[in-house]
Amino acid sequence: MNVNLLEKPLAAQSWDPRVVCTLALVLVFFTGAAVGALVMDLGIHNRQRPPAFATSSGQALLFEKLKKDLDLTPEQAVQIESVLNDFWQYYRGVLGDSKSKVEQLLTPAQRVKFERMLLEQQKR
Secondary structure, rough: OOOHHHOOOHHHHOOOHHHHHHHHHHHHHHHHHHHHHHHHHHHHHHHHOOOOHHHHHHHHHHHHHHHHHHHHHHHHHHHHHHHHHHHHHHHHHHHHHHHHHHHHOOOOOHHHHHHHHHHHHHHH
């Protein structure tokens, strides 16, 4: 038994600076990892949402906002609606092509999971 520890008051005992630095670094690392994981989790959920214009209601809202905010003439509204419809058709085509290409690379079990993921995405 070490008698020296009993002779000094607890406050007078010193910690090894290497131990203190190591503990501080470990604490900072794990705190950063926990905060980073939380931020990434929140960020990933927000990024996975499709753009508002990707839904039919979002498209209608965007077009109505353009008509109102830009005070479009009836002729402009018809032309812009045509341009937007062409874009949305192109956008859906690109999404469909990408989905098909991804599905070709997946195993049957992965395809089932992928379809579930897409359904969950559409529910949001």
